[in-house]
Amino acid sequence: MTTKAYAALLRGINVGGHKKVPMAGLRELLTELGHGDVRTYLQSGNAVFTSAVEDEEALAAQLRQAIGERFGFDVGVLVRGHAYLRAVADACPFPAASLEGRQLHVTFFSEPVDAARFASVEAARYAPEEFRLGDRVLYLYAPYGLGRSKLAEVLTRATPAKSGIVATSRNWNTVVKLGEWTAA
Secondary structure, eight states: OOOEEEEEEESSOSBTTBSOOOHHHHHHHHHHTTOEEEEEETTTTEEEEEESOOOHHHHHHHHHHHHHHHHSSOOOEEEEEHHHHHHHHHTOSSOGGGSOGGGEEEEEESSOOOGGGGTTOOGGGGTTOEEEEETTEEEEEOTTOGGGOHHHHHHHHHSOGGGSOOEEEEEHHHHHHHHHHTOO
């Protein structure tokens, strides 16, 4: 049986003491679900695992349900394979190699997002910050970091949680690391 490596991206866990999911507990849960080679990265809801299942949406739904049952709250979950993560890195419209990881962020979406959703964002008002859309992602260049980004606040409001779209952001260092970890 062949397996494929995936990254699981959990939305909004371990932030400000809310929705606590210990990484050891997440690794244990993924193992109990039958996945192999489980590793977590940082405390912000990044896990890499192997699975014989080839349906990313099914894997995300399985993990979301298991987290709800184990930890008692709902968490948005995205699962992405190496080819997709590599494509996201390769398609970056900003000079990632010359930027600090904290200056570049990627928001992953559960489905394609129409550019019209962001049409009301007057991007020029937020210069030198910039954003670009890609394949189920939004790239954000925030030269002073995400915590000081005014554009990030506006973009977040343009993707309301009640739209049914799961959206979760990672800095560039995390995107690169997950791509490396899923390459094997």
